[in-house]
Amino acid sequence: METIARKTRSGAQNLAILNEAARNEACEAIASSLEASKAEILAANQADLTQATESGIPEPLYARLKLGESKLATAIAGVRDVAKIADPLGVRQIHRQLAEGLILERITCPLGVLGVIFEARPEALIQITSLAIKSGNGVILKGGKEATNSCQILTKVIKNALTTTQVSPDVIQLLTTREEIHALLALEEYLDLIIPRGSNEFVRYIQANTKIPVLGHADGICHLYVDAKADLEQAIAITVDAKTQYPAACNSIETLLVHEAIAPVFLPRVAEALAQHHVTLLGDQATRQYLDIAPATEIDWRTEYCDLILSIKLVSSPEEAIAHINTYGSKHTDAIVTQDKETAAIFLNQVDSAGVFHNCSTRFADGFRYGFGAEVGISTQKMPPRGPVGLEGLVTYKYRLIGNGHIVANYHPTTYL
Structure with missing residues (x-):
């Protein structure tokens, strides 16, 4: 050697x-x-x-x-x-x-x-x-x-x-x-x-x-938060892409956070869209009031599935979504869908991840797509280099x-x- x-x-x-x-x-x-x-x-x-x-x-x-x-x-x-x-x-x-x-x-x-x-x-x-x-x-x-x-x-x-x-x-x-x-x-x-x-x-x-x-380049436990002021068509398309475009990738989402105000309308529609891609859904107790799916546990919030499995959790505010991400995320890539620029700015500033996205799929977290030509990996540590x-x-x-x-x-x- x-x-x-x-x-x-x-x-x-x-x-x-x-x-x-x-x-x-x-x-x-x-x-x-x-x-x-x-x-x-x-x-x-x-x-x-x-x-x-x-x-x-x-x-x-x-x-x-x-x-x-x-x-x-x-x-x-x-x-x-x-x-x-x-x-x-x-x-x-x-x-x-x-x-x-x-x-x-x-x-x-x-x-x-x-x-x-x-x-x-x-x-x-x-x-x-x-x-x-x-x-x-x-x-x-x-x-x-x-x-x-x-x-x-x-x-x-x-x-x-x-x-x-x-x-x-x-x-x-x-x-x-x-x-x-x-x-x-x-x-x-x-x-x-x-x-x-x-x-x-x-x-x-x-x-x-x-x-x-x-x-260090470790787990990719990525989140998508759909805010109360999200464009729902946009949110559905981003959710489907972020989960199904390549589910084995480290930048695909594992948890979908949804503001409770839009849950009655958004959850059935996004579930239908994900079902077309054979995604298995898990949900917290609040989510299961709207969807007939298996329960998500504490372990699920910390799990990188790398598969067509998605956990869903309802939140009452952007602050609750941010707190969840900073608690359970791997500091890889997390995204928000919202038309409220102020809420987006708070999310981008307070989420402690190498990549923070607004109104786009987490699948863009890639050195090739960033214009780097390629990448040796994605660093989730604080000291630079960070991200791809x-x-x-x-x-x-x-x-x-x-x-x-x-x-x-x-x-x-x-x-x-």
Whole structure:
């Protein structure tokens, strides 16, 4: 493992000094190679799907594992989009004169080597790789065991593509066993950041077992609050999209909060719309006065279903909705539907989440849709980067001080420029 990490760091150091054109050319080579290898990639993914079916994999995990032509095409488009984004490296954030001829600059630079441990989502490997190369970082990847065939073929294709560029194939490494994770977490000498993508329990385990900084991406318990002054047609469309467009995604809603004033009209209509998508509804006692559905319990408010299941709760005010979200949410993404701008402003200001939306689906919480090209994950922690982590979240900065024989003994500060 140490040999792998050392090779990755060496490759990353060489990558960091390449110009933007060379890094963009590498991204294009990867995109073209993935397109040319589509049949081989989809066959490997089908092998994973077959094994997953035989082992009785849960349906939400199966949905994440399935690549398919559409997902693959979107991931490839994301690689090309990353290449089009402005170079995140070498950006001068500060330029000031501390004294005559003594210039201070703050310049962006790569983090170094990333360790990314992700779930059964093969396209994540493509997204992470393109972001790493564009931002000048090496990356050691560990996918879920259920996606082994998919990850192996994708890594092979990407490495082969890099042999035709100035970027060393060593900047991308793939781990395939659980034992390697433990070894990876002990390599603080070589890794600069660990990004775990999985459950809260998994993220906490990673944080507790490494000295390497960890960028946490845990559960996606997302909420939609439909206010008393909501446009009901709009609210129904947003609810259906946020729950059913891709229920296995971390940005789909798990709880629908509804103002009690509109419950008699809204609940039957939204239930009918969701029934057309085979959504199972659970509700609190007040909700069940209007809908014949099973009861929701305290556990449901804390559950990420990743499936066609939705819990519903009635609230008496926006403040009650906000309190519920801040109590049970995972600080991922939460939304309000209302025509009252003042209520919307209160919601956006007081909900403590990485993403707070007004009159739109939580499914927009995605680095690709934000125009980041792709993302390595969505961070639910308070310290930046927060939300979808794209290129800007994978760079740091260094201070450069340029003088001409300056010493502190005779230093006289000047006005900042």
